[in-house]
Amino acid sequence: MKKLIHSFRFAINGFYLAFKREQNLKIHILATFIVVFFGFYFRISSIEWTILILTIGGMISAELMNTAIERTVDLVEEKFHPVAKQAKDIAASACLVYAIASVLIGCIIFLPKIVL
Numbered sequence: 001m002k003k004l005i006h007s008f009r010f011a012i013n014g015f016y017l018a019f020k021r022e023q024n025l026k027i028h029i030l031a032t033f034i035v036v037f038f039g040f041y042f043r044i045s046s047i048e049w050t051i052l053i054l055t056i057g058g059m060i061s062a063e064l065m066n067t068a069i070e071r072t073v074d075l076v077e078e079k080f081h082p083v084a085k086q087a088k089d090i091a092a093s094a095c096l097v098y099a100i101a102s103v104l105i106g107c108i109i110f111l112p113k114i115v116l
């Protein structure tokens with residue numbers, strides 16, 4: 001049980017460390033508050049909430065993984081290295097793919113409620 005509490009603390013600390021330095025993560029958290037607000041405002045269905053929660057959780061997790069990869073690359077390779085660049089750029093592109101998917105999901109859920 002103690003071990004479980006410790007790993008939970010480490011995970012929260014990891015989130016705090018990433019949040020402090022990563023502007024993108026701050027933007028995702030702000031977007032989360034806005035989306036949740038409109039979720040309540042438009043009284044979206046439980047299926048829509050489920051999809052939204054998966055989308056938000058996936059996006060924030062992708063950003064945290066990207067940050068972890070960036071830090072690992074910085075630790076391993078301080079100088080310019082083409083493979084370090086590839087690792088960072090590929091991790092960043094994973095976030096971009098998820099962000100595009102998230103925007104599309106947001107449009108599918110909210111646009112009909114705004115337009116109609």
Ligand SMILES: Nc1ncnc2c1ncn2[C@@H]1O[C@H](COP(=O)(O)OP(=O)(O)OP(=O)(O)O)[C@@H](O)[C@H]1O
Pocket residue numbers: 022023070077078079080081082084085086088089092
């Ligand atoms: N050691 C390295 N070797 C080669 N290219 C690197 C290296 N470190 C970073 N880069 C490249 O430089 C660019 C900027 O990377 P950097 O990590 O400074 O910023 P970032 O990817 O925007 O992340 P951050 O959230 O830390 O600002 C990226 O294209 C990245 O691939």
